[in-house]
Amino acid sequence: HFGIVRFPQKKNIVFQELNYQYSFSDWIQWSMKIDSDQKTKEEYDKKIILFPEKKQIRQVDEPWFDMLLHKATIIGGEGRLGRNNVIFTLSLAYYSSGYALETCEYNMIEFNERLHEPLSSAELSKIVRSAYSGNYEAASREFIVELCQEWVAPELKNKDLFIQRKGWWKFKKPREQRKYSHKKEWKEDLVAYLSEKSYISKPYLTLSKKDLASELGMPKRTLDKVLKELKEEHKVFYKVTRGRNGGMVIASVKALFGTIIQVRKEMQQAYVAAITEKFGLTGSFVLNTFKQLAAPYKQPEEVRLFTVDTG
Template sequence: MAIFALQEHKTDEKLTRVINILMQEGLTKYKTKHSKAALPMRVEATKADMLHKKGAVFAVRDKSHFTSGGVKGYIITSNETLIEQANKITHFTPNVYRRYQYADQDRRLIKGFVEENLQQINTFVVDIDTKKHSVQDILLACLDQSIGQPTLILSSDRGYHVFFALETPIFISNKKEFRSIKVAKRISDNIKRSLQSVDADMYCNDFGFFRMPNSHNIEWFDETAIYHPGTLIKWSQQKDDDLGRSLYIVPKKMHVTSLIHSEWFNKLIHATDVKGEKGQIGRNNVLFTLALVCFQDGQENSLTFDLLDQYNTNLRYPLSAQDMKAIISSAYSGRYKGAKKEYVEQLLALYVQGAENIPLYFGNKVWYKHKKAREDRQRSHYDEWEEDMVKYITAEKSSSEPFIWRTQKEICETVGIASSTLNNLIKLSTKLLKTTTGKGRHSKTGWTTVELYIAYIIQLKKDSAVRFTKYVQEMVAEQIESLEIIGGYHRLINYLDKLRNDKDLNVHLLTEVRINNTG
């Protein structure tokens, strides 16, 4: 019973830290009435609260309370209430609102959770609406493809919510037509776009309701993984540069250069009798081409979805919402630079009356020929062997350590790969890791992958609470020291450099490795 009480106490402490980090001084610390805190603590907290503007968050007790007639929920203005109610709430708004109210006299329906009413943005949240990816998959994707490791990962019935908390909030004002919201939405879009490999939902509301942290759904929490807004803005700008888009579009130039405002685009998007037949381009091609034009013009993903959702609704034979999302996601994937001129000409000829009299105005846009995405091309010989090796090692790995111990001969016979091919693969692969212990007939060869080793380190961290023990530090450092310096080794060291969850561990590991590798 005492052990159980201790575990509960630790859980409550963790939950309190999570909520305090997410709220960023946006709420009062204690309730104004019926607080359980001692009077001196409330007095000190009241003084501190006066230094920051306070707002509120919205909370819902059950997903079924999101109805077409309104949202049934309540308004929370203090961290104390939020912590007390955490295990009774299913969803909340992690970003704080300055305007909030009930929509009925019974105070059952809530309203005001629109972007213009935001007071401050404390965190960016990504919705992953599937369980086919593990927590380790998500962490690796964040490290490898996105801004860095997340602050918090929560599990839900169908997937995960991934939080990237801010060191200081982004405060919202109506200056320059809510420019701060536009900047924040672009950061959110780029984070979601960077996590497409783990099926991040591009169409989830950027600053709406998300899962509430509770005593049972926290899969990952690192309070040191917080981000300064300036760092995120710079990272987002780099992503925009990669996609060839800018954040701000000057209205005066829109009518000159924008394809979206051209006559042929307007005619095409109002063509409703579009279906297509065998050998004839149809709805999918129209939607894809329109989406590519929007992408080429630098329009936000969410605005394109709203525009094409309305277009799809007006079609005599509309596509399913799922198909439409897939088409827009493909257009915005970054694999294509713009629409194909030949498609536009064919679509106009097929579905727009009098198309021959419509000038094909292209502005100063460049039209591109589409090439197949890299993943759609035939995989190389070594890619196939690498995938076979990864599958074999993953299947054979024990739960107690990341390595499987096999001779190279055993590996070659089991996987069916020639020894010379395996030697070349080891040099080229960025996924495989290899270590050898002992000498001569007593030597052993260990095989693992970068992903499995990172998952192993993450599990060690969870098992040893917040900080690695000295024993674990020494054990991991010793293993890394014995790794052969092949492609996967450099990728692993890069991961460890990004894993900021224990700076002492990073310093210890990287110092040991660099000293030993410089002779």
């Protein structure tokens, strides 16, 4: 049914083209399709769900910020996350929250004065300006958790430190409930495994790719992709030797760096030399990689790597 139709006559015909003719069944099919499309659109419109607007959460408004800002007992020291790291992290929070550099400096000066062992004004200024250099986006959650557990309370968890988002949000299923793991999770597994198996006397592993994949329960093809990305991110060093007696030597860069800063200074240069030989790298590349790793812990300055106060 197409409504009221007038029988064509010479008086009511405005345009005529005999090639533009369709059978009645064609019109029926067209009408049914239009009707179906209209119903589908109406049903879709009814099913649209409006999610709450995502509210911006500033780092300065989160619980961890006040916990660290009002802690006066934070000190520095070699090989630990200390006052330099706290000032840098607080400054990044101000930066990511949109505060001006001058505002951050003023508040960090007040924070520094409350410390039992304050930094010099020049050193404080370098840390703040490093946070505002544009090389960083915001304070790292990983460092925030470590700092709060070190200086506030060791039992603190993410839920105690960060604002939990409210509303309808899509969360991925727990890993144990999924058939497949994400690449990021595999990368974390590999780095954690290397760190667990490394020792000061031997901070690297020697094994085959097949054995490593078996240890991690990871598909070999996935392992190849993970190794390539971690190497590009300067998170692992590895070298593969082919042949009958070949294999792979691999180590976590963070574990290597942790080993170096723990040994006596007279042994550090020998460690770097051993690493360059073991992985077929240049000494300058290894040192630059370690300096990049140390960057979040201390403001950039021209110093020798092994004389840096990481506190």
